[in-house]
Amino acid sequence: MNHVSNRSSNSPNVDERHLMFDDLEKLGRILVETGDIAHSFVQGVDDMDVTCRDFSAFDPSRPLQGQGRGTLDALRAAKEEILPLLAASIGPRYLGFVTGGTTPAALAGDWLASAIDQNATGPEGSVNAAVEEQVINWLCDLGGVPSDRYDGVLTTGATVSNLLGLVAARQWCGEQVGVNVDADGSGVLPDLEVFAASPHASMIKDLSITGIGRNNFTKVATKPGSEETDIADLKAKISASDARAKIVIASAGTVNATDFDDLEAIADLCAAYGAWLHVDAAFGFFAALDDRRADFTKGIARADSITSDGHKWLNVPYDCGIFLTRHIAVLETCCRAFAPYLDTKADGNSYINRGVENSRRFRALPLWMTMVAYGRDGVASVIRANCDQAADLAAWVRTHERLELFSEPKLNVTMFAARGSDEDNRALLARINATGKVFMTPTVYGGRFGFRAAFSNWRTCDDDLVIIKQAIETAL
Numbered sequence: 001m002n003h004v005s006n007r008s009s010n011s012p013n014v015d016e017r018h019l020m021f022d023d024l025e026k027l028g029r030i031l032v033e034t035g036d037i038a039h040s041f042v043q044g045v046d047d048m049d050v051t052c053r054d055f056s057a058f059d060p061s062r063p064l065q066g067q068g069r070g071t072l073d074a075l076r077a078a079k080e081e082i083l084p085l086l087a088a089s090i091g092p093r094y095l096g097f098v099t100g101g102t103t104p105a106a107l108a109g110d111w112l113a114s115a116i117d118q119n120a121t122g123p124e125g126s127v128n129a130a131v132e133e134q135v136i137n138w139l140c141d142l143g144g145v146p147s148d149r150y151d152g153v154l155t156t157g158a159t160v161s162n163l164l165g166l167v168a169a170r171q172w173c174g175e176q177v178g179v180n181v182d183a184d185g186s187g188v189l190p191d192l193e194v195f196a197a198s199p200h201a202s203m204i205k206d207l208s209i210t211g212i213g214r215n216n217f218t219k220v221a222t223k224p225g226s227e228e229t230d231i232a233d234l235k236a237k238i239s240a241s242d243a244r245a246k247i248v249i250a251s252a253g254t255v256n257a258t259d260f261d262d263l264e265a266i267a268d269l270c271a272a273y274g275a276w277l278h279v280d281a282a283f284g285f286f287a288a289l290d291d292r293r294a295d296f297t298k299g300i301a302r303a304d305s306i307t308s309d310g311h312k313w314l315n316v317p318y319d320c321g322i323f324l325t326r327h328i329a330v331l332e333t334c335c336r337a338f339a340p341y342l343d344t345k346a347d348g349n350s351y352i353n354r355g356v357e358n359s360r361r362f363r364a365l366p367l368w369m370t371m372v373a374y375g376r377d378g379v380a381s382v383i384r385a386n387c388d389q390a391a392d393l394a395a396w397v398r399t400h401e402r403l404e405l406f407s408e409p410k411l412n413v414t415m416f417a418a419r420g421s422d423e424d425n426r427a428l429l430a431r432i433n434a435t436g437k438v439f440m441t442p443t444v445y446g447g448r449f450g451f452r453a454a455f456s457n458w459r460t461c462d463d464d465l466v467i468i469k470q471a472i473e474t475a476l
């Protein structure tokens, strides 16, 4: 309470703030208790139900109290009211979406990022921008693209990275024909054509956000029984196009079948027809770290822009996306934020001018920590293990008399269903998830309803596969 009495004479808000000053004095204890709670949660996820299916005990409409309770009391409340109702999504059997966990080093980095709370806008007075630059160089190295040709920015996720891809692509296309979309608006480039075979849902959303229009793209055919771009169809469509501005969206790891486009062939077509090549490699970017899959992303270093994610397969906490481009100046044209109060003469990258946000979390730190702690080999070993786990589940499904594999997993996702109707399978998925032992999300592939098991967590082990198979067997 010293702070309160010392400052009471010149601070009108002192009564309201006394709890915060009190807490500052107790910070050591607060952090230890927070650490204990976090530690039991992280260690306990193996034994928790993988998802919480009834959170009716939590009342979102409860009014805010006038008087606070201090952090130790708030921590106790969080432990009782919130923690038991969470999903064990950092755990080894959460196979929904493409959900990474958190490595211990990334967790430590994330906590530090909160404690030091830099506003990671740029190089003014802090090394944070240089750390982000180093991390982006290391990410280029992991994905096999030359860091002297690519630069980038950390984003909130692949959705925003895809958005930056579209924005930079449209600006570049305009510059090729002498118009400036950044200055004069998208109306100066009416004949923009976007080509895509299997765009992720986030890309469709970004087509809307950019004003291009979610339906306004040329659908390229996929190879039969696959989500991979049919190169002959892309060639036919792009060569027949009269548009002065062309963007091709390619995939390095589609979300269902984990298909990879032939990026060399697509890059050749883009070069021939003056198109910008954007590659969505939200999780597939890291495939080449598995030497058995080294060819999957061949040609990616010819992309004009690349999307990836840290919070998926790199197992750093939310939120962390990655955007890389060979045309950083174009991105900076579109994203620059100028005001006299933002002006800086400091040497280094101004990340405020490279993305959607002005104020930004120090996302580079958890990435930096995990890469320093485990190195390239540590990251690669997670990729390999998860691919093996997807293959193991697929092998079990293939020989199971009541199950059917939708396609051979190329990477870390296994898609399957039980023999029977879509309706039966919907009910079965609900029963499997209700076991609390595993969580999978639904999908539709080849017109059929099925289950997606996406292995993206560093903690998943052989024992988990045994539990997962047992849960499916029990629910069948």
Ligand SMILES: Cc1ncc(COP(=O)(O)O)c(C=O)c1O
Pocket (backbone or CB within 6 Å): 097, 098, 156, 157, 158, 159, 160, 200, 202, 253, 254, 255, 280, 281, 282, 283, 309, 321
């Ligand atoms: C291929 C692909 N692109 C983009 C996204 C969107 O990622 P985020 O949720 O990080 O925005 C995903 C998410 O699963 C994805 O798999």
